[in-house]
Amino acid sequence: MATLVLAISPGPDNIFVLIQSMGNGKKYGLAVVAGLMTGCLVHTTLLAFGVSVVIKDNPTIYTTIKLFGAIYLLYLAFSVYRSGNSILLEGKTTNKLSMAGLFRQGFIMNVLNPKVTIFFLAFFPGFLFSDSLSTIVQFYVLGLLFILVSSLVFGSIALLSGEISNFLTANLRTGFVLKWLQIVVFIGIAIYLFFG
Numbered sequence: 001m002a003t004l005v006l007a008i009s010p011g012p013d014n015i016f017v018l019i020q021s022m023g024n025g026k027k028y029g030l031a032v033v034a035g036l037m038t039g040c041l042v043h044t045t046l047l048a049f050g051v052s053v054v055i056k057d058n059p060t061i062y063t064t065i066k067l068f069g070a071i072y073l074l075y076l077a078f079s080v081y082r083s084g085n086s087i088l089l090e091g092k093t094t095n096k097l098s099m100a101g102l103f104r105q106g107f108i109m110n111v112l113n114p115k116v117t118i119f120f121l122a123f124f125p126g127f128l129f130s131d132s133l134s135t136i137v138q139f140y141v142l143g144l145l146f147i148l149v150s151s152l153v154f155g156s157i158a159l160l161s162g163e164i165s166n167f168l169t170a171n172l173r174t175g176f177v178l179k180w181l182q183i184v185v186f187i188g189i190a191i192y193l194f195f196g
């Protein structure tokens with residue numbers, strides 16, 4: 001549910017998918033989605049093998065990571081609070097790129113974004129769900145769930161790009177609702193990490 005709300009909330013990735021779909025066509029938007037989600041798999045792998053070692057070796061450091069994650073999520077909530085309510089769809093005319101080019105652009109955008117790494121580090125450790133399963137397996141399960149939900153949402157954005165653009169233009173309060181929904185989710189997950 002948390003991933004669903006975060007994927008729906010306007011951000012650079014889903015806005016980029018929407019703009020590419022409107023400017024180049026739906027299949028080009030889907031190529032961006034594939035690139036972004038492949039990048040998420042790289043972040044999941046780095047997190048799984050890096051943080052799993054930390055958890056195995058030192059529970060105190062793991063608790064520190066969770067507290068850092070909660071603080072970072074509260075910072076994100078504050079950043080969203082300070083931002084405007086409007087959803088800007090700039091750059092409707094885009095340069096025509098090949099599907100492979102857009103896949104590569106989505107992948108590079110995601111992999112080279114340190115905020116994604118920090119977000120995964122803040123988000124995933126609080127949702128580990130088993131004492132018997134390896135933490136590496138659990139991180140991959142969480143990562144694949146994140147990728148699945150995000151792919152469904154971003155893919156829907158690509159396929160329904162025209163209708164979504166018209167809806168956002170006609171319903172000015174949508175930005176306000178999505179803004180506060182995102183704030184509530186960030187604060188809720190932060191509280192869960194603090195006390196979980």
